[in-house]
Amino acid sequence: DQQVKQNSPSLSVQEGRISILNCDYTNSMFDYFLWYKKYPAEGPTFLISISSIKDKNEDGRFTVFLNKSAKHLSLHIVPSQPGDSAVYFCAASFQGAQKLVFGQGTRLTINP
Amino acid sequence: DAGVIQSPRHEVTEMGQEVTLRCKPISGHDYLFWYRQTMMRGLELLIYFNNNVPIDDSGMPEDRFSAKMPNASFSTLKIQPSEPRDSAVYFCASSPVNSNQPQHFGDGTRLSIL
Numbered sequence: 001d002q003q004v005k006q007n008s009p010s011l012s013v014q015e016g017r018i019s020i021l022n023c024d025y026t027n028s029m030f031d032y033f034l035w036y037k038k039y040p041a042e043g044p045t046f047l048i049s050i051s052s053i054k055d056k057n058e059d060g061r062f063t064v065f066l067n068k069s070a071k072h073l074s075l076h077i078v079p080s081q082p083g084d085s086a087v088y089f090c091a092a093s094f095q096g097a098q099k100l101v102f103g104q105g106t107r108l109t110i111n112p
Numbered sequence: 113d114a115g116v117i118q119s120p121r122h123e124v125t126e127m128g129q130e131v132t133l134r135c136k137p138i139s140g141h142d143y144l145f146w147y148r149q150t151m152m153r154g155l156e157l158l159i160y161f162n163n164n165v166p167i168d169d170s171g172m173p174e175d176r177f178s179a180k181m182p183n184a185s186f187s188t189l190k191i192q193p194s195e196p197r198d199s200a201v202y203f204c205a206s207s208p209v210n211s212n213q214p215q216h217f218g219d220g221t222r223l224s225i226l
Contacts, residue, residue, distance in 0.1 A: 034214060043116070043203050043217030044155070051212070089155060098143050098207065099168060100215065102155040 003027045004092050006103035014111055019077040021106050023090035026071065030092040034100070035064060035075050038087045047088075048075070051095070080110045114138070116218035118204050124224045130192040133221045136185055137206030145215060146179055146189050147203040155203070161187065194225045 005024045013019045021035075031052035036044035050057040050064045050073070057064050063076045077084055087107050091100040117136040125131055137144045145160040159169040164181045172179070176195070181187040191198055201222050205215040 032212065036217075041219065043205070043219045045217070046214035049212070049214065095212075098145075098160060098162070098215075099157060101157075104154040 002104075003030075004090060004101050004103040006088075006090060006106050008106050009104070010107040010109070012109045012111060013080050015082060016079045019075075019080045019084065019108055019110070021075040021077075021088050021090075021108065023073045023075075023103050024071060025073075025092050027092070027101075028071065029094055030101075031095050032093045033064070033066060033073050034091045034093075035062075036089045036091060036102075038089065038105070044089055077108075082110050082112060084108060085110045116204055116206050116216055118202075118218035118221050120221060121219065122222045122224075124226065125194060126226050127195055128193045129225075130190065131194045131198075131223060131225075133189040133202050133204075133223070135187045135189070135204030135218060137187070137204070138216055139185065140208065141206035141216070142209045143207045143215075144181060144187050145205040145207075146187070147205065147217075149201045149203065149220070158189070196225045199223055199225050 003026050034049040035047040037047045038044040048059050048062050048064050050066050055066050066073045087105045089105045090103045093100050119134045142163055146158040147155050149155045158171040159179045161181045179189045201220045203217050203220045205217040207213050207215040
């Protein structure tokens with residue numbers, strides 16, 4: 001039972017353009033969402049998060065959008081840079097709970 | 113500041129052998145997590161501790177897996193006996209007491225069981 005789904009295993013984007021990574025969840029009780037970025041041979045590193053009381057959170061080139069009615073969140077990266085090439089995981093949890101449920105990841109490749 | 117430290121980085125061993133993975137969390141973090149990453153199942157939580165006490169071990173696949181946290185600065189994940197299907201990357205992560213603080217991950221142990 002995959003409660004958090006990233007349906008695109010890979011995405012290729014031209015440098016300078018916008019990258020949009022998508023994530024869907026099934027459990028309506030989730031109310032806190034995070035994105036992690038992972039380079040090869042390294043552990044995931046935290047990128048950005050959003051609470052369900054918001055529908056948007058922005059940090060520099062990274063913006064996360066949350067659509068609770070659709071149980072969907074997305075990560076926008078603009079402009080995309082070669083260093084953004086990595087695997088991106090979305091994760092979800094309940095407020096007050098430490099347990100994270102991760103999606104399968106999307107491999108983003110930024111082409112020069 | 114030192115991050116989460118895992119050892120060894122790579123482990124290759126034969127089926128049936130005991131495997132011990134080690135983790136040193138970030139100082140001051142109250143929570144410690146063990147994850148396993150495989151192609152089939154992605155990144156899945158195995159067990160987590162709060163203040164050295166196991167809170168949820170529902171993700172531990174079998175009795176062959178056990179985890180301990182004897183003190184705030186050290187944890188082990190043990191597999192005995194190991195099987196080829198245990199081959200995966202095992203990550204340790206830690207986080208502070210505030211539940212909205214993100215988990216910080218180590219660089220993982222790549223385990224291969226032959």
